[in-house]
Amino acid sequence: MEKSDLRYKNYVQILKEELVPAMGCTEPIAVAYASAKAREVLGKMPEKVVVEVSGNIIKNVKSVIVPNTNNLKGIEAAAAAGIVAGKSEKKLEAISEVTEEEKQKMKELMVNCPIKVVPADTNFIFYIQINLFYKESVVKVRIANYHTNIVLIEKDGEILYQKEAEVCKEEGLSDKKLLNIEDIIDFANSVDIEDIKDVIGKQIEYNSRIAEEGLKNNYGANIGSVLISTYGEDIKTRAKAKAAAGSDARMNGCELPVIILSGSGNQGMTASLPVIEYAKELNVSKEKLYRAVALSDLVTIHQKTGIGRLSAYCGAISAGAGSGAGIAYLHGGGYKEISHTIVNALSIVSGIVCDGAKASCAAKIAAGVDAGILGYNMYKNGQQFKDGDGIVKKGVEATICNVGKLAREGMRETDKEIIKIMID
Structure with missing residues (x-):
């Protein structure tokens, strides 16, 4: 296959897109990633959290330990980790750098801040929406179709970022x-x-x-x-x-x-x-x-x-x-x-x-x-x-x-x- 061949370029790009680093199981890390992005947009620690997810996300997060949390499990733990210690620019390594103090703050957040997990009413097999609340302010961050595909960022009703998402389509990938x-x-x-x-x-x-x-x-x-x-x-x-x-x-x-x-x-x-x-x-x-x-x-x-x-x-x-x-x-x-x-x-x-x-x-x-x-x-x-x-x-x-x-x-x-x- 010649390097100038469209297939050659396509195959190389597919490998570059798919072979990326991640710490821990990718579904809880996707929750942490979205949560980190939402907290950054909110600009402060939330008073309430609602996590809307498709059934397959529930399935893949329920029983796995979230890394850098002192062995916490589940969607609530993944969301708390992202909110407290997540760095969204690191994507699927969003919680790779966590201090002991931050691990303690995760537990405190889970005790003091209601984190509610809601099955999403959606046809998307892969769907995560993080909703953070602080006083009158509300931030929404939505991921669809694959782990780092943010399709919506909204704050107080204003859409800061949005792109189209179709069920079972992988927008932006080869x-x-x-x-x-x-x-x-x-x-x-x-x-x-x-x-x-x-x-x-x-x-x-x-x-x-x-x-x-x-x-x-x-x-x-x-x-x-x-x-x-x-x-x-x-x-x-x-x-x-x-x-x-x-x-x-x-x-x-x-x-x-x-x-x-x-x-x-x-x-x-x-x-x-x-x-x-x-x-x-x-x-x-x-x-x-x-x-x-x-x-x-x-x-x-x-x-x-x-x-x-x-x-x-x-x-x-x-x-x-x-x-x-x-x-x-x-x-x-x-x-x-x-x-x-x-x-x-x-x-x-x-x-x-x-x-x-x-x-x-x-x-x-x-x-x-x-x-x-x-x-x-x-x-x-x-x-x-x-x-x-x-x-x-x-x-x-x-x-x-x-x-x-x-x-x-x-x-x-x-x-x-x-x-x-x-x-x-």
Whole structure:
């Protein structure tokens, strides 16, 4: 693929837009980010807070620890953290710099200032509106469709900033419809490493660091440590354990940043860490590693384009298939090997649901990575799932399209029921 090609420029830009740093689970951090912006516009600490959110935000914030809060959980904690200590210019790292005094003030705010969480009456799957009140003054900050997409800032009835937002559209981001597996492989083979060195390098550095932290210390259900203590340290187990350990730490209060993918730190780690481990095992060059991780990232994004950022479909499954594709690439695989790896992986684990961000995400990540590795080894041994086997259709693009329909349309009612169960 030539550098002058529109697809080349598009793919590089997609990676730059998607591979960004975040501290903690991205949905509570988005709440903190919006809250920080609202407090900056208000100009003082509020007397009352109302947080309006879509069901998927409730689902993904309910059970996860908000970093830099001394282990507080939930939307109220995320809002309080943003109001007290947030720096909106840092976006998804809005609460990365917090003092002990500010942590105490968060608790005091939650006691002294009513913070009410209200399910939003909206068709947006991703929706956050922060309403801050002080005497007669009211500030509203609204985010829609993705984590940093502020679409409204209003103070005392005056609109300070507004842009149009359509349901399931990602305003301001590159068009991902140009993505396809054949072109992704071409891009991975031909990309000038200098064009992706910064973003992929940070993904490798940040995500490796938090994975090591997850293995060394006690976080959540310690899935990474359990895998290694139970099954040993062969490459397959290490690949799963590293990705799981990163999630163990991130879901349970670790204050190290990760590089996210498709709005998710878990997906950013799942798409990269298994590929990194296999690259070490195979002793490939740094250039080959960068190409494999970029391929895994783009394969994951391609799948998620048809699914959406938030769904009842577990995003770790998309990233697990992506990592399987990256591992196949490291072994010298081309279009045929990579395509069958993806199809096989999706056939195995596409039934795993997302019931919010919490400790069990690490175990789901391990299952997704395992399916990616098995998908590759199946094809290497002359085995594959074929057209007509359940949701599998002839061709990788048709199967990816079917998974998108399953997740976006078929699991819509499943998503509502999951949220209902969690709220009840």
